[in-house]
Amino acid sequence: MTYSFSLTVNGATRAVEIEDPRVTLLDLLRERLALTGTKKGCDRGQCGACTVLVDGRRVNACLILAVTLDGAEIETIEGVADGNRPHPVQEAFIAHDGFQCGFCTPGQIMSAIGLLREGETGEDRERIREGMSGNLCRCAAYAGITEAVAAAQRALAAGDRRRA
Amino acid sequence: MNLFEYIRPASLDEAVAAGSEPGAAYLAAGTNLLDLMKTGAARPARLVDVTRLPGLDRIELLADGGARIGAMVRNAELARDRGFARSYPAVAEALLSGASPQIRNAATLGGNLMQRTRCAYFFDPASNCGRRDPGAGCDARAGLNHAHAILGWSDACLATHPSDLCVALVALDASLEIVGPAGRRVIPLEELHRLPGDAPSRETALEAGELIVALRLPPEAAAVRAHSRYLKLRERTSFAFALVSAAAGLEIADGRIRRARLALGGVAAKPWRARAAEEALEGALAGPLAFAEAAALALADARPSGDNAYKIELARRLVLRALERAAAGTPERIPALPASVLADTGATAHA
Incomplete structure (x- = not known):
């Protein structure tokens, strides 16, 4: 049986046909839509490397069947920059050394964008750490990540409202 | 797959x-x-x-003081609903202590109630597990079982139920609306999850085809809102399942406990309501003597199922702490680390 559906990925409508309903959103993005910025770490919802936004909410792409997403709006790391200008969260990760090897970084950044939209942490470091607890970093760049999220929060509060 | x-x-x-x-x-x-x-x-x-499915995504605060929540409401959405969190703060704290922000954004109330044990042998098809395959025995008995049950277990199964949410809900006498081939019925949440006995694969009271469509909280559940906490001990600070947890709610008037609600998590195959402890608390002065007696009563029937005798004392102390924190008053805002015992002690919580 063929499953046909459409979803919006970074603003573009994509019609999808799959024969196998086992395809997760993560595999759809990486293997069928050639969007490999979203990473596969554990594939079990434990590491957060596959974090994307679905209808504005950060979720683990590895734990969602693509076929359930008919009509959904997906945002991935490929869609956050404004042309050549990085997203404020991307700029903050660079400015505050929010990564080392970089493998978890797309998930960290998507999670941070989701966290800022939720708007519950402010610059409270303890709340930021808890709010980022779904994203593991094997290099342990956590101190830089926390500062990057706080800086992005500050930039947004100061009026940098680009696509936050 | x-x-x-x-x-x-x-x-x-x-x-x-x-x-x-x-x-x-x-x-x-x-x-x-x-x-x-x-x-x-x-x-x-x-x-x-x-x-x-239409109509399963609503949070309704009812005129009689109770609440009705559709089974497809997302965990994060329920925890963030201000009216709900004000009436049932321990439920909101339990929700926010579970899993990660990403998982809470996806996970639903009904799915949370129906989640399966985290026992590693249950998850691994190469292991023997009578909960997964009837009659297959239990590899946890002679395996890694330091996090397993201390109440209500049997030789057939030592698994625990992993939900935080259910613990707070069972304490507050939640009930479920269920729809199935034979129509609609309502059961207490406390009756949903079954103890293993000699048939651990029969995990819930649901019959084939039955679906949870809504959860109800009675008006009395909000009576303990001024003195409610959910506390949870885990092997890392965040994004971990409970070793033991406790939901405590008290209604206190003139220093005396008028109403007590207490349930434990991580200790059994179901959220464990501590009724004997509640009865000892009701009418007593809200203080260390009553709390110590209640904590002892809550664990009176506990016995280790493996390398987990420590959990009995851990749970007893956590119940004591939950009652103390509840008596001190529901925090104005849920702590940065929901349900953590470190959250309001001044200690560096993410040490």
């Missing part, structure tokens, strides 16, 4: 018809079910997607 048929019914009637077929499983967010399908521990022949 096994191949399955995916169905998205348009109505509740269609869903129940499709969900009543042999091999069918209801799919909500799938954060637990997909994980189990990836290991091969769950192999449904058909997934019936219930996330878009």
Whole structure:
């Protein structure tokens, strides 16, 4: 049986046909839509490397069947920059050394964008750490990540409202 | 993962018809079910997607002081609902202490109630597990069982129920609206999860095809809102399942406890309501003597199922702490680290 559906990925409508309903959103993005910025770490919802936004909410792409997403709006790391200008969260990760090897970084950044939209942490470091607890970093760049999220929060509060 | 048929019914009637077929499983967010399908521990022949059924996504605060919550309300959405969190702060704290922000954004109330144990032997199809395969025995008995049950277990199964949410809800006398082939019925949440006995694979009271459509909280559940806490001990500071947890709610007047609600998590195959402890608390002065007696009563029947005798003392102390914190008053705002015992001690919580 063929499953046909459409979803919006970074603003573009994509019609999808799959024969196998086992395809997760993560595999759809990486293997069928050639969007490999979203990473596969554990594939079990434990590491957060596959974090994307679905209808504005950060979720683990590895734990969602693509076929359930008919009509959904997906945002991935490929869609956050404004042309050549990085997203404020991307700029903050660079400015505050929010990564080392970089493998978890797309998930960290998507999670941070989701966290800022939720708007519950402010610059409270303890709340930021808890709010980022779904994203593991094997290099342990956590101190830089926390500062990057706080800086992005500050930039947004100061009026940098680009696509936050 | 096994191949399955995916169905998205348009109505509740269609869903129940499709969900009543042999091999069918209801799919909500799938954060637990997909994980189990990836290991091969769950192999449904058909997934019936219930996330878009009409009318299951509402949070209703009722005129009589109770609440009715649709089964497809997301965990994060319920925890963030200000009216709900004000009336049932321990439920909100339990929700926010569970899993990660990403999983809470996806996971649903109904899915949370129906989640399976985190016992590693249950998850691993290469292990013997009578909960997964009737009659297969239990590899946890002679295996790694330091986190397993201390109440209500049997030789057939030592697994615990992993939900935080259910612990707070059971303490508050929540009930469930269930729809199935035989119509609609209401049962207490406390009766949903079953102790293993000699049939651990019979995990819940649901019959084939039955679907949880809503949860109800009675008006009395809000009576303890000024003195409510959920506390949880885990092996790392955040994003971990409970070793032990406790939901405590007190109604206190003139220093005396008028109403007490207490339940434990991580200790049994179901959220464990501590009724004897509640009875000892009601009428007593809110203080260390009553709390110590209640904590002892809550664990009176506990016994180790393996390398986990420490959990009995851990749970006793956590109950004591939960009662103390509840008596001190519900915090104005849920702490930065929800349910952590470190959250309001001044210690560096993320040490």
